[in-house]
Amino acid sequence: MLRTPARRPGRRPGLTAGWFAGAVAAVVLAALAGLAFGPASLPPLAVAAELLNLLPGVDVDSGLNDRQVAIVTQLRLPRVVLALLVGGMLALAGGCYQGVFRNPLADPHLLGVAAGAGLAVTAVIALRSGTGVLTGLPVTVPLAAFVGAVGAVALTYLLGTGAAGPDRSTATLILAGVAVSAFLAAGQTYLLQRHVDTIREVYSWLLGRLATDGWHEVRLVLPYAVIAAVVVLAHRRELDVLSVGDEEAASLGLHPQRSRYLLLAAASLGTAAAVSVSGLIGFVGLIVPHLVRLVAGSSYRVILPLSMLLGGAFLTVTDVVARTVAAPAEIPIGVVTAFFGAPFFVLVLRTTRRTVTL
Secondary structure, rough: OOOOOOOOOOOOOOOOOOHHHHHOOOHHHHHHHHHHHOOOOOOHHHHHHHHHHHOOOOOOOOOHHHHHHHHHHHEEEEEEHHHHHHHHOOOOOOOOHHHHEEEEEOOOOOHHHHHHHHEEEEHHHHHHHHHOOOOOOOOHHHHHHHHHHHHHHHHHHHHHHHHHHHHHOHHHHHHHHHHHHHHHHHHHHHHHHHHHHHHHHHHHHHOOOOOOOOOOOHHHHHHHHHHHHHHHHHHOOOOOHHHOOOOHHHOOOOOHHHHHHHHHHHHHHHHHHHHHHOOOOOHHHHHHHHHHHHHHHHHHHHHHHHHHHHHHHHEEEHHHHHHHHHOOOOOHHHHHHHHHHHHHHHHHHOOOOOOOOO
């Protein structure tokens, strides 16, 4: 039976109803902002009333005309749901990686996810537009990104565990991820140079996007997101045990390597699913878990569920900024998150430079 490590002096309170209520309120407000604001802004209260009409047995006069109702229910609602799913997955995976690696700079791109997805997408676009090899086959960009991301993570595991043998460590996996990322990025650069006509489409995906065509992207990512979230949240208590070190964790009844790989696999599955429909959106998995840790304490029983909720809210608000700041043009959402994330990364690097080890 797994035992919980002794409570540390000065440790912040655990998960409370207040933190949950605040996070849920943030999700609701962010979703309402995502539905109400954009190139055509709508009254938030009218949008909320229109949402109530979607409930069975409810009939409320929202005051919106047919065109505005179509904007809310057919254009923005799928996009907001997708933003909540993608942001939640990226933040949850970021918090999980930081706990597994015991490294505050870890994020979902650490294990080669971005590089693998980028290479696969580049290959599909280049082959389809340059040679017509994939014409007529059900090979889509999201499917290619998913396969590439999962393949890259599997390669990282294989190299990281096989090279180190019985003395393998999280540092070995990190270094394997760096090597895999560099190799795959080089392959992507080579393909781009050979097919310059595909650069515009590839970069549109690399910069991140939440453009949706109905509910297709939501249906694509939802099953994998549910599986990843259930596995990670069900094992979040083990991250608190791993934080005390492998030897002490083993003495408390935990199998450190088995728990670590299970959590990595689940977090990578969620990340790959998110990347496959949204492209590469950086820094969400870095910013949100850190902010949660600052206000709600260091227990992963608190950090992970709150990160998932607030990650969805964060990406939804970021998408509103991307859609409105240069309207009617739309800024790639990855550019907006980078504006927030790059300074935050430097701040985290400066404050943790004495504790980060590889």
